[in-house]
Amino acid sequence: MQRLFKKILRRLLVPLMRGKRYVCPICEGSFRWFLPGGANKRPHAQCPSCGSLERHRAFWLFLRESPLKSKTLEVLHFAPESCFEPIFRSWKNWTYQTADLYDQPVDLILNLENIKLPDRCMDLVICHHVLPEIQNDQQALAEIFRILTPQGTLLMQNPYHPMQQKTLQAKEMLPEERQQKWGKYAGLYQHEYGADFRQVLENTGFITDILQPEDFCTKEDINRYRLGGTLFVCTKS
Numbered sequence: 001m002q003r004l005f006k007k008i009l010r011r012l013l014v015p016l017m018r019g020k021r022y023v024c025p026i027c028e029g030s031f032r033w034f035l036p037g038g039a040n041k042r043p044h045a046q047c048p049s050c051g052s053l054e055r056h057r058a059f060w061l062f063l064r065e066s067p068l069k070s071k072t073l074e075v076l077h078f079a080p081e082s083c084f085e086p087i088f089r090s091w092k093n094w095t096y097q098t099a100d101l102y103d104q105p106v107d108l109i110l111n112l113e114n115i116k117l118p119d120r121c122m123d124l125v126i127c128h129h130v131l132p133e134i135q136n137d138q139q140a141l142a143e144i145f146r147i148l149t150p151q152g153t154l155l156m157q158n159p160y161h162p163m164q165q166k167t168l169q170a171k172e173m174l175p176e177e178r179q180q181k182w183g184k185y186a187g188l189y190q191h192e193y194g195a196d197f198r199q200v201l202e203n204t205g206f207i208t209d210i211l212q213p214e215d216f217c218t219k220e221d222i223n224r225y226r227l228g229g230t231l232f233v234c235t236k237s
């Protein structure tokens with residue numbers, strides 16, 4: 001209900017925010033400013049029309065130029081974002097299903113650590129900002145690997161700290177350390193990925209590219225579209 005209320009409120013603000021400074025490439029709205037967004041209310045983060053954040057818009061620009069967009073694919077989207085779901089459902093070349101363990105409505109109720117789907121049944125899995133909350137994230141990655149077809153792709157966004165060599169594990173931290181690090185999300189986060197996360201993905205069997213918006217967008221686009229986040233492009237070897 002709170003989510004619906006926020007959505008309605010955002011929509012009411014749209015006419016007041018129209019302008020030319022920022023553009024959302026997902027809904028193609030053009031605005032004087034974006035709304036504050038994210039856990040720490042980053043300025044100019046959220047599109048008032050579709051609700052996208054920096055990472056959503058970066059993902060969209062990547063996907064828009066990717067061959068995956070025009071291929072005929074079986075696609076599974078965990079924890080689907082509302083700014084993407086109607087678009088992906090409208091693509092006739094994708095057989096698109098959504099999944100979640102808790103949030104409804106979705107097409108499939110699935111536990112990432114034990115996915116009740118056959119081997120090699122999906123060509124593409126999309127899973128953004130879910131893995132840090134999964135207790136046994138390596139098991140979840142192994143399960144995604146198992147359900148992907150050969151050469152299948154996992155597209156995933158997670159907070160990533162490459163300057164931090166080792167991934168922080170909640171189970172190895174004191175409650176006060178977790179609170180200091182993650183604030184109101186202290187009870188939710190299980191992992192904060194560091195540079196060693198690439199090795200985890202490769203040990204699972206994925207060929208991995210780790211991309212920032214700078215890797216596929218111009219500086220002008222990053223400013224105009226307000227882009228951010230880290231995208232993991234993982235191919236089943």
Ligand SMILES: [Zn+2]
Nearest residue numbers: 024027047050
């Ligand atoms: Zn938008």
